[in-house]
Amino acid sequence: MDQNELRDWEARCIQEEQPGCRAACPLHVDVRAFMEAMAAGKTAAARKVLERTMPLTGVLARLCDHPCEAACLRRDLGGALAIGDLERFCVENAPAGGKPLVLPAKGRRAAVFGAGLAALTVASELTRKGYAVTIFFPESAPGGWLGQVPAHLLPPDVLAAEAAMLARLGVSFAPGTALTEEFLAVTRADFDAAFVEYGAGSGGTGPGLCPAQRTDVDPVTLAADDPGMCFGGWPLPDGTPSPMACAADGRRAAATLDRFMSNVSATASREREGAVPTRLFRQTAGVAAAHRLFPADPDAGFTAAEAVAEAARCLRCECLECVKVCAYLERYKGYPKTYARRFYNNAAIVQGHHQANRMINSCSLCGLCAEVCPEGFAMAELSLLARRDMVERGKMPPSAFEFALADMAQSDSPACALARPGPGAATCGHVFFPGCQLAGASPDLALAAYGFLRDTLHGGVGVMLGCCGVPGRWAGREDLFAASMARLRADWERLGRPRVVAACATCLKTFTEAAPDIPAMSLWRVLAEETGLPPGAAKAPGTQTLAVHDPCSSRHDPKTRAAVRELLSRLGVKTLEPPLTGQYTECCGYGGLMWNADPDMARAVAAGRAGAVDRDYAVSCAMCRDMLWRAGNRAVHLLDLIFPGQRSGGPGRSHPAGLSARRRNRAGLKRDILRAVYGEKEAGMEETGGVTVCMAPEVLARLEERRILDTDVRAVVARAEATGERFLDTATGRFLASARLCNVTFWVLYDKNDGGCTVHDAYCHRMDVPGTGTAADAGPHAETDPAGPGKERP
Numbered sequence: 001m002d003q004n005e006l007r008d009w010e011a012r013c014i015q016e017e018q019p020g021c022r023a024a025c026p027l028h029v030d031v032r033a034f035m036e037a038m039a040a041g042k043t044a045a046a047r048k049v050l051e052r053t054m055p056l057t058g059v060l061a062r063l064c065d066h067p068c069e070a071a072c073l074r075r076d077l078g079g080a081l082a083i084g085d086l087e088r089f090c091v092e093n094a095p096a097g098g099k100p101l102v103l104p105a106k107g108r109r110a111a112v113f114g115a116g117l118a119a120l121t122v123a124s125e126l127t128r129k130g131y132a133v134t135i136f137f138p139e140s141a142p143g144g145w146l147g148q149v150p151a152h153l154l155p156p157d158v159l160a161a162e163a164a165m166l167a168r169l170g171v172s173f174a175p176g177t178a179l180t181e182e183f184l185a186v187t188r189a190d191f192d193a194a195f196v197e198y199g200a201g202s203g204g205t206g207p208g209l210c211p212a213q214r215t216d217v218d219p220v221t222l223a224a225d226d227p228g229m230c231f232g233g234w235p236l237p238d239g240t241p242s243p244m245a246c247a248a249d250g251r252r253a254a255a256t257l258d259r260f261m262s263n264v265s266a267t268a269s270r271e272r273e274g275a276v277p278t279r280l281f282r283q284t285a286g287v288a289a290a291h292r293l294f295p296a297d298p299d300a301g302f303t304a305a306e307a308v309a310e311a312a313r314c315l316r317c318e319c320l321e322c323v324k325v326c327a328y329l330e331r332y333k334g335y336p337k338t339y340a341r342r343f344y345n346n347a348a349i350v351q352g353h354h355q356a357n358r359m360i361n362s363c364s365l366c367g368l369c370a371e372v373c374p375e376g377f378a379m380a381e382l383s384l385l386a387r388r389d390m391v392e393r394g395k396m397p398p399s400a401f402e403f404a405l406a407d408m409a410q411s412d413s414p415a416c417a418l419a420r421p422g423p424g425a426a427t428c429g430h431v432f433f434p435g436c437q438l439a440g441a442s443p444d445l446a447l448a449a450y451g452f453l454r455d456t457l458h459g460g461v462g463v464m465l466g467c468c469g470v471p472g473r474w475a476g477r478e479d480l481f482a483a484s485m486a487r488l489r490a491d492w493e494r495l496g497r498p499r500v501v502a503a504c505a506t507c508l509k510t511f512t513e514a515a516p517d518i519p520a521m522s523l524w525r526v527l528a529e530e531t532g533l534p535p536g537a538a539k540a541p542g543t544q545t546l547a548v549h550d551p552c553s554s555r556h557d558p559k560t561r562a563a564v565r566e567l568l569s570r571l572g573v574k575t576l577e578p579p580l581t582g583q584y585t586e587c588c589g590y591g592g593l594m595w596n597a598d599p600d601m602a603r604a605v606a607a608g609r610a611g612a613v614d615r616d617y618a619v620s621c622a623m624c625r626d627m628l629w630r631a632g633n634r635a636v637h638l639l640d641l642i643f644p645g646q647r648s649g650g651p652g653r654s655h656p657a658g659l660s661a662r663r664r665n666r667a668g669l670k671r672d673i674l675r676a677v678y679g680e681k682e683a684g685m686e687e688t689g690g691v692t693v694c695m696a697p698e699v700l701a702r703l704e705e706r707r708i709l710d711t712d713v714r715a716v717v718a719r720a721e722a723t724g725e726r727f728l729d730t731a732t733g734r735f736l737a738s739a740r741l742c743n744v745t746f747w748v749l750y751d752k753n754d755g756g757c758t759v760h761d762a763y764c765h766r767m768d769v770p771g772t773g774t775a776a777d778a779g780p781h782a783e784t785d786p787a788g789p790g791k792e793r794p
Contacts, residue, residue: 046090068083086310210233607632733751
């Protein structure tokens with residue numbers, strides 16, 4: 001990702017777009033921050049918010065004609081916030097801040113003709129930027145039309161205080177000056193730049209030295225023929241002045257004159273000045289109406305309690321639609337724009353910092369963020385881009401996805417993979433593809449489904465066992481994904497290009513996207529639209545209600561989702577939709593290999609989904625079922641209801657298969673199909689070294705958490721028993737042995753008994769200490785005992 005790509009990604013996120021109120025304000029007052037302070041009763045802090053962007057705050061906050069209120073989202077939910085009244089309350093009840101910061105003198109001078117709000121704003125803005133400013137006006141005191149405002153709206157001492165502050169900043173006042181065209185010409189020649197306010201030199205009866213219409217000047221610079229002289233302060237069509245428009249003219253003119261005196265472009269990058277459109281989205285569905293508060297005493301204005309209550313109505317408009325529905329996005333305390341920057345920094349600067357890696361690798365790639373985002377920002381796309389980049393540059397740590405990729409390789413190994421047409425046939429019209437997760441979690445259900453399809457579908461039904469390759473894509477390994485798809489395509493071609501019947505939503509999505517020429521359909525649609533249910537399908541008594549969990553990979557597959565609900569209805573199950581369902585379904589915590597890269601995050605996601613309803617789930621994905629089950633929801637797989645009696649303990653009530661059991665199940669499914677369907681026998685998975693190893697359930701649970709397979713444990717014990725390379729704890733009689741298998745060193749604590757070996761604990765690491773054994777099969781601290789096998793070192 002280069003800088004241009006980064007900017008494109010950042011531009012898609014609208015979280016930093018201004019709220020409607022701020023965008024509608026030509027001065028861009030931070031109304032959201034102002035309301036937050038006011039709602040907390042922090043009036044002084046609220047005034048500081050105003051003073052950051054509002055010139056002559058004591059004056060303008062009292063007179064502001066609040067164009068922001070027209071853009072307030074509360075306008076249809078009880079009435080727009082009383083922003084103008086709250087600004088007045090704020091400046092009336094909080095002291096003014098200190099002297100603003102003034103930049104060092106730049107040696108340039110500006111003349112201001114007129115002393116109304118626009119002119120005073122120009123003087124304030126330019127003086128703070130280091131210019132020497134002189135205000136010329138015919139009256140005895142500055143203020144112009146402000147002096148005609150009733151005292152109860154603008155007390156004279158407030159205006160005088162603002163003029164005194166300008167004097168403290170260094171502004172020079174020249175009262176009693178006759179403003180004529182001749183004086184303007186002479187003075188303009190003596191100053192580096194000038195501003196002429198509407199009405200200056202007119203005696204209060206017309207535009208005076210200023211063009212009569214705003215359309216007579218450039219709308220961006222407010223200049224006419226002389227680029228160093230600007231105009232502003234025009235009244236509204238009815239002839240009355242708009243305080244906010246006057247202040248906005250003053251700020252825009254000051255920006256032009258600053259650019260002119262600095263010899264830079266007067267027009268470049270000024271699109272965001274003044275009132276601007278905003279893309280910010282704030283969801284208002286479900287927001288209760290709250291009616292606008294009015295002061296009990298209109299003449300006195302808000303009391304402190306009334307001001308707090310009115311400010312509390314503010315919706316604090318921001319987007320964060322994706323963060324609201326994603327535990328992953330919430331975990332990292334930001335939003336997609338900031339995450340894009342972090343990903344870029346990780347690649348371009350840090351180049352693989354482990355904390356950033358974990359964030360990149362933990363996204364479930366489920367796509368919910370893109371669904372709820374008004375701009376369609378897809379963290380999945382961004383995360384995959386970052387993962388692929390890390391892989392290509394050799395920065396992806398092996399620990400991130402190695403276990404999942406090894407699991408995928410085992411699914412595609414000769415021990416588990418299979419591609420056959422029906423018995424005695426060369427090709428088939430349909431091929432059942434259960435996927436690696438159903439094959440590993442519930443091989444009995446996969447076998448039952450295959451048998452039913454063979455009995456009911458015409459044209460012959462073959463079977464393909466293996467992985468669709470998506471773990472490779474999720475891990476950023478496009479080479480592994482391509483290899484898996486190439487194998488599947490070759491098998492499909494050899495089987496006669498049949499229709500694929502996929503039991504897994506992710507497999508179906510993968511076929512649809514990566515191989516659109518391969519016809520594929522979900523098992524659920526086939527059952528609902530073609531074959532119907534088998535005679536032995538469990539019929540619920542009509543009182544059972546299950547919540548429907550849609551796999552995140554089916555969010556854009558409404559026909560499959562409808563088929564699942566249709567099948568549940570035929571089974572007599574009443575269904576309940578969780579808060580996020582269908583197109584907006586949540587991930588179970590496994591997708592994108594989140595479960596592999598960040599187990600704690602995956603558990604949190606699964607727990608959130610499991611707790612979203614007070615009913616058990618009905619699911620159509622084997623991994624979703626197991627993730628939700630482990631999170632405390634006794635989820636039922638749809639095949640459990642269609643083929644009851646396949647599991648012990650009732651439909652869906654058995655504990656999910658562990659990692660080691662899943663691998664054995666995949667190989668066992670192939671053997672069962674070969675035996676039951678084709679009458680063939682295949683040797684089972686060999687036990688390592690012929691050593692009998694026992695492990696208590698709590699030990700197996702720890703191995704699951706640590707991603708240690710029982711085959712790894714057996715390999716370590718077998719090696720130790722064969723070579724005698726092990727440590728003996730003389731106090732307990734237990735042995736500690738190790739072996740390095742592939743890239744991981746495994747340590748096993750065990751003891752011996754008459755029946756074999758009992759394992760008490762195991763752990764693993766990736767350190768490889770040179771000179772302490774072979775990388776292929778030796779532990780980092782194992783030593784060959786000269787006494788030979790069976791002799792232990794204490």
